[in-house]
Amino acid sequence: MNLRHLFATAALGTLGTLALAGAASAQSPMTVCLITKTDTNPFFVKMKEGAEAKAKELGINLQSYAGRVDGDSDSQVQAIESCIAAGAKGILIAASDTKGIVPSIEKARAAGLITIALDTPLEPLTSADATFATDNYEAGVLIGQWAKAKMGAEAANAKIAFLDLTPQQPSVAVLRDQGFMEGFGIDVKNKDVVGDEQDARIVGHDITNGNEEGGRTAMENLLQKDPSINLVYTINEPAAAGAYEALKSLGVADKVTIVSVDGGCPGIANVKAGVIGATSMQYPLKMAAMGVEAVKRFAESGEKPKASEGLEITNTGVDLVTDSAVTGVTSMDSAAAAKACWG
Secondary structure (H helix, E strand, C coil), rough: CHHHHHHHHHHHHHHHHHHHHHHHHHHHCCCEEEECCCCHHHHHHHHHHHHHHHHHHHEEEEEEECCCCCCCHHHHHHHHHHHHHHHEEEEEEECCCCCHHHHHHHHHHHCCEEEECCCCCCCCCCHCCCCECHHCCCCCCHHHHHHHHHHHHHHCCEEEEECCCCCCHHHHHHHHHHHHHHHHHCCCCCCCCCCCCCCEEEEEEEEECHHHHHHHHHHHHHHCCCCCCEEEECCCCHHHHHHHHHHHCCCCCCCHHHEEEEECCCCCCHHHCCCEEEEEECHHHHHHHHHHHHHHHHHHHCCCCCCCCCCCCEECCCEEECCCCCCCCCCEEEHCCCCCCCC
16 A cells, blocks of 8 residues: 555545544534432422423433532532533523522523523523523412411411521522512512511511421421411421421411412322411423423524513413412312322
């Protein structure tokens, strides 16, 4: 073989290798990242299931990340860095720190990734390309309206405990909290801040980290402040379950009404059992599946999601669930909700 023939053969071999590499690259599935607050809360477990099912259906490589606990923003920042490095087309994120995560989100968007907030809007909301979420303010309004109607004239003498999420006051927690106040008839003051209200019916606020243990501890703390609490707002159903255990241990559970937000199957079972008076059901599986579809659509066409009419987010739905229906507030009972719950 002469030198010229050797070079020609080598060149052809190189071109063939490049062609094969290009073909393999073209066939590689696009990557989408899902970043949730924890991987233990049933809400985020179901969100992950929804994303995984849709990704499998569409032939997408889903990479999932989660904080160690609710409020662990550092792990979410690291996850965003990993997604950028992996060449992901988009990030779906339920942020623990809705303000602190924004610089990392901006970095991802600058790298060409579409970012979609799931469940929890970022601050400012426009920090993400889109937000797929429950109308969390409406979720709060519904349980507030129900509690007010259920208590009737006694609502004027309510003693209310607020079991909130984390000290960072993520937007989802603020929206639910303030929505409940509006529904119950409390002057919200600044809608962007939890705890600035001056209604004498409010015993106080405490944090739960969105779990049962936190709910129990927060309830105990507020009962020490005022044992006459008769209405408890909780950020989610695990916190509500913890609150109930604290009330039960003191023998006062039957004197207190608990309201919440989630719609998980354990929560719906607690509505049926009388542990929770009413809850607002949201739909995390639908939320995540829509997010995966939106990333694929953006990667293929450059089209970004549009907000629901009259809102700044894409509303994925919310329904009030109670076995004690009240006039003027549309609801479903626990039997109907058990067919649509998650977790």
